[in-house]
Amino acid sequence: MQPAVNSAVVQPQTQCRGGWCVWARITLVLVLFLGFTGCFAVAAYRARHHHRDLAYALAIYFLLVLLVCCLVKLEQLRRDPARRRRVRVAVWVVSVTLANTFASRVAELMPVLALKMVVWAVATVVTGIAFYYLFCGTSDAGCCDVEHGRRPETAVHELSPEEKV
Template sequence: MEPAVFAVVHEDTPPVQPAPPPPPQVQGGGGWRVGARRVLSLVFFLATTAAFVVSAYRSRHSARDLALAIATQFLGTVLWFCFVKLKQLRGDHTRDAAEVAVELRRARIAVWVLLVALGCTIAVQVTVAKHGLALKLVAWGVTLVVLGLLFYLLFFRKDAAERADLGRGQDAAAGRPATQLHKLFPEEV
């Protein structure tokens, strides 16, 4: 037989408050992957910086080439920060879903504008270096195809559309569309 435990509650004792819920955990980014991403980001940054230094040194006598190298480095750096912002917004489940959706849309538009500017800058660099109309047309054609594909991936892909519509019939906490299991009937409310 187990002993009975009794508790005495005084009237002047404040009620016990439950502990706050733990902060949401980031999925899919634990362990060695976080360190590998940071190392990869650092290597990418160092490689692009080294490429910029080399191209700036080679084009130091030509103002046009130097301006194109500086513009390419600047656009690439700003684009990198916009991608980081997009990633943060996709994982942000602490704020209102409508606010996140508006900021996500703005970040996508900023990424698109930067991609177009960077693509045109690279196409200009390639067409200046090549001689012949056919090669110039191929360079611009490839640029347009790549920009069109990136536009589709940013704005019309199924995953992008679901995230843009957060808060409208979706499970905002999980960031995915609400299924029949998540919906309640009017009698159950």
């Protein structure tokens, strides 16, 4: 006889498999993307006569879109550790490039050397935190699907009679 499983641990929380919450999520992503693209269009319009500023706006827009695409791909590859590792490296490279691009632009605007050093120190700390969470803080084997509202594959055969109904 198999031991009973604590139903509070295995029971998925509110699931969003269809209906209004899927449409709400899609609408939210679409509104955020349109807002971000609108902000980029305004920045590009203001920088149209300054080629360096226009190149900076284009680079930031490209890097942010690439980062979001990589994060979506990382979320989809929950079951494939080899490909997930490669996408983690891509997320790391894009986030480091983005942080350094921001830091170089902000440090350039600082009037005092001490403030420039603070900007670079903050960028280094943020990069270190990103590295920790991408590579050290989580593992592919340790991911628990209960946190994500899905039942673990190993718990399927351990259903109580009440849950089978």
